[in-house]
Amino acid sequence: xxxxxxxxxxxxxxxxxxxxxxxxxxxxxxxxxxxxxxxxxxxxxxxxxxxxxxxxxxxxxxxxxxxxxxxxxxxxxxxxxxxxxxxxxxxxxxxxxxxxxxxxxxxxxxxxxxxxxxxxxxxxxxxxxxxxxxxxxxxxxxxxxxxxxxxxxxxxxxxxxxxxxxxxxxxxxxxxxxxxxxxxxxxxxxxxxxxxxxxxxxxxxxxxxxxxxxxxxxxxxxxxxxxxxxxxxxxxxxxxxxxxxxxxxxxxxxxxxxxxxxxxxxxxxxxxxxxxxxxxxxxxxxxxxxxxxxxxxxxxxxxxxxxxxxxxxxxxxxxxxxxxxxxxxxxxxxxxxxxxxxxxxxxxxxxxxxxxxxxxxxxxx
Ligand code: NAD
Ligand code: IPM
Ligand code: MN
Numbered sequence: 282x283x284x285x286x287x288x289x290x291x292x293x294x295x296x297x298x299x300x301x302x303x304x305x306x307x308x309x310x311x312x313x314x315x316x317x318x319x320x321x322x323x324x325x326x327x328x329x330x331x332x333x334x335x336x337x338x339x340x341x342x343x344x345x346x347x348x349x350x351x352x353x354x355x356x357x358x359x360x361x362x363x364x365x366x367x368x369x370x371x372x373x374x375x376x377x378x379x380x381x382x383x384x385x386x387x388x389x390x391x392x393x394x395x396x397x398x399x400x401x402x403x404x405x406x407x408x409x410x411x412x413x414x415x416x417x418x419x420x421x422x423x424x425x426x427x428x429x430x431x432x433x434x435x436x437x438x439x440x441x442x443x444x445x446x447x448x449x450x451x452x453x454x455x456x457x458x459x460x461x462x463x464x465x466x467x468x469x470x471x472x473x474x475x476x477x478x479x480x481x482x483x484x485x486x487x488x489x490x491x492x493x494x495x496x497x498x499x500x501x502x503x504x505x506x507x508x509x510x511x512x513x514x515x516x517x518x519x520x521x522x523x524x525x526x527x528x529x530x531x532x533x534x535x536x537x538x539x540x541x542x543x544x545x546x547x548x549x550x551x552x553x554x555x556x557x558x559x560x561x562x563x564x565x566x567x568x569x570x571x572x573x574x575x576x577x578x579x580x581x582x583x584x585x586x587x588x589x590x591x592x593x594x595x596x597x598x599x600x601x602x603x604x605x606x607x608x609x610x611x612x613x614x615x616x617x618x619x620x621x622x623x624x625x626x627x628x629x630x631x632x633x634x635x636x637x638x639x640x641x642x643x644x645x646x
Contacts, residue, residue, distance in 0.1 A: 282315040283347035283581060286546075288323035288339070291359075291366060292555025293613075294352025296563060297570035300617030301350060305574050307621055308586050311628045323373075324354025324366035324555075334369025340376060343546065348577050349377075351550035352570065356557045375415050378542035380440070381447040382412040382519065383576075384552055386526040386536055388506075391599050395531025395607055398503060406506035406529055409455065411448040412519025414540055416440045417470070419516050436470045436515065438477055443543070445481035448513035449488050458489045458510035462498045462518055474515060495522070502526055523552055532606040534566025537573035539580060547580050549573040559605070565613045566604040568594050571620060589631075593623040 287302055289295035302318055309316035321339040322330050334354065343349050354366035373379075387407040388396055396403035413436075421433030445461075452459050461478045463471035475492060482490040493501065495518045501508060502522065506529055512522065527533040533553045540548040551569030559565055571594050579587035597619045603609025604616060 282317060284345065285316050285318050285577075286339075286342050286346035286349045287318050287320045288343075288349065288351045289320060289326075290324040290352040290354040290555065291326055291356045292353060292557050292560035293553075293565035294324070294354065294555055296352075296560070296565050296613050297551060297567040298350060298352035300567040300613065300620070301570040301574040303617060304571060304590060304621055304624060305350075305577070307624055308578070308583075308590070308628070311625075312583075312586065314581075314583065323351070324369055325356050325359040327369065328359055328362055328364070328366060334364055334366045335372050335376075340373065343373060343377060343548075346546045348546050348581060349548040350570075350574065350577060351548055353551065353553060353555040355555045356560075371419060374540060374548070375420065377545055377548065378415065379540035379548055380413060380415045380543075381444055381541045382410075382414040382538055383447075383451065383541065384410040384412060384519070384523045384526075384536060384538045385576075386410065386523065386530055388530045389535075389595055389598065391595075392531065396529055398506070398529060402504070403506065403529060406509075408502075408506065408509045408512060408526055409451055410512045410514070410519055410523045410526065411444065411451060412523065413440065413444040413515045414519075415516075417516035434468070434470050436473060438473065441474050441477040442481055445478050445513060446484075447541075448511050449481060449485040452488045452511045453485070456510040457487060458491075460498070460509055460512050461490065461492050462495050462512055462514040462522065463492065464495050464518075465492070466494060470515070478513065498522065499525060502529065527552060532566055533569070534604065534606045535568045535572070537569050537571070537576050539573070539576040541580070547577070549577040549580075563612045563614055564605045566606050567613050567617050568598070571617070589624065589627050590620075593620045593627065596623055 289298040321342050327334050359366050388403045393400040393404045418432045418434045421435045424431045463474045465471040465475045527536045536552045538552050575587045575590040602611045602619050604611050
């Protein structure tokens with residue numbers, strides 16, 4: 282049995298998460314994976330219900346989970362609350378030690394027209410952002426006065442080492458290129474970052490490493506996205522660059538992510554936010570949440586099923602089922618239904634294939 286804790290959160294979070302859970306339920310029941318799902322309060326919804334964005338009961342459930350599926354948190358109604366929904370997300374990432382955030386972003390073959398870039402620039406773009414998730418400016422000491430404010434940016438050698446290992450290991454399964462993105466011409470943390478990344482690189486002689494300043498990287502992403510394979514970067518730069526990268530493939534609604542620690546459950550979340558401007562209209566793109574569910578399957582060791590889900594998402598898009606962010610008029614729920622219908626078909630064919638193999642073994646063996 283694998284306990285999956287579901288944190289739908291706010292805005293479009295519940296809408297897109299519902300589709301992801303239904304896909305996972307379908308796969309689990311068909312393949313006897315034994316997934317169970319429990320929803321918990323999180324974000325603005327938890328502020329309203331329990332006065333805090335990360336209730337103790339939610340944190341305890343997450344610690345005990347086999348995996349966590351998150352929608353999104355935040356919204357203008359909580360912008361002035363003493364603790365914002367986003368603070369709950371940061372606490373959760375930190376409490377679970379989820380220091381590595383993997384955000385794959387590619388231009389889907391056959392869907393180059395989604396990109397605002399020229400097709401010849403966009404085509405073949407396939408980048409994995411490895412974003413450090415529990416350090417840097419997000420977690421340094423903060424001071425907010427009436428006339429002065431500061432955020433402290435701190436990185437330790439150990440924090441840089443462990444995220445660098447994640448990036449170099451991931452590159453081994455890809456094009457074997459890592460671009461470390463920093464601001465080492467200005468920032469002390471970036472200077473340490475660069476030194477440590479070079480040291481870790483020595484353990485991966487098969488991987489090519491280069492460095493870019495973040496401003497130049499932001500430019501190169503839209504001029505020559507194919508020059509990148511794995512981008513290794515710190516928390517804030519990774520946040521910004523991954524949103525930029527997402528639109529190269531057409532929409533922020535397409536991207537999923539995995540947040541992983543040294544031990545304990547992983548958390549799987551689309552990279553987009555709660556999109557208050559379209560919440561409740563059933564027009565959000567659930568592909569990012571579905572992709573996050575596929576990444577969860579992969580992480581739990583079900584690579585073949587993860588591949589099946591990724592493929593189903595692509596087929597539905599290729600078939601012209603597109604939400605408003607991709608200039609279509611499909612509903613969020615309709616997209617999910619279409620994905621599940623492909624999954625049902627594939628899973629049935631998979632069963633038939635297995636039966637045939639068993640019959641062949643029976644008569645030949
Ligand atoms: P956002 O990602 O919510 O929205 C940016 C734009 O992208 C909006 O126009 C929105 O409609 C569109 N968009 C986002 N996801 C979409 C989807 N799946 N389908 C179609 N369109 C989509 O960013 P924002 O507006 O800056 O933030 C809104 C709230 O979400 C804020 O409170 C912010 O802090 C929070 N936020 C949460 C997370 C998270 O929970 N992981 C991530 C980012 C932002
Ligand atoms: C994300 C979000 C979060 C971040 C916010 C909501 C704290 O933008 O997951 O990308 O900055 O990490
Ligand atoms: Mn973000």
